[in-house]
Amino acid sequence: MLKNRFFLMGLGFGIIAGALLLQMMVSVELKDRQFQTAALPSSLTDDELEEQAAERGLRLTKVEDKLYTQAELDIKVAETKKLNKPISVKEASTSGTPTHTVRSVYIPKGLDSATVSEILFEVGVIKDAAAFENLMTVKEANGKIQPGLKQFKGELSSQQIISIITKPQ
Incomplete structure (x- = not known):
């Protein structure tokens, strides 16, 4: 008889505890x-x-x-850098004639002086790519080329161009 009584009391307490836990979860x-x-x-x-x-x-x-994922954005940036389309903008003076031309060129990381010389020649920043490459070798600027967007305003000397492309952004 005592066995059944403890069993029934345990069963009752279990049902009450379960009901309380269920009520707490719902609230x-x-x-x-x-x-x-x-x-x-x-x-x-x-x-x-x-x-x-x-x-x-x-x-x-x-x-x-x-919206782009990081992978899609990296691909777009790489495609843009491969195209490397220079931007040429003429700034007008008050008289209406252009005072000078601004050429912007993106130089990707890891380019050597020969490739940079070709890019600058194609854009019209320099007149002779081979001579500019030789000057960069003489000035020991080949390993100092900094990547980034470079702007060339008006007619610049070769030394000024070298200082622009070797200057960090």
Whole structure:
């Protein structure tokens, strides 16, 4: 008789403990749902939504904006560097005639003086690629070429061009 009594008491306490745990889980779940719906009201204007995002350290983008993964971005940058399309811009003076031309050239990492000389010749920064390459060798600037976007304004001497391409960004 005593055996059944302890069994029934244990069974009763187990049922009560299980019911309490179940009630606690349900109440926590309800609070989470209320918090999620209260945190983001659906009646925000665009400006209010941007402010809320900024407070949380987030940034909003438009649906039509193209987003890239890091791998896609690396591929796009590599393609752009391979094309290496120089930009030539004429700055106008007050009289309407161009005062000088600004040529921007991207120099990728790891190029030698021969390749840089060819690029600068194609863009029109220098007049003789071989002579410029020889001058770079004499000035020991071959290993000092710095990658990056370089701007050449107007007519520059060979020494000025060398200082621009060897100067870090």
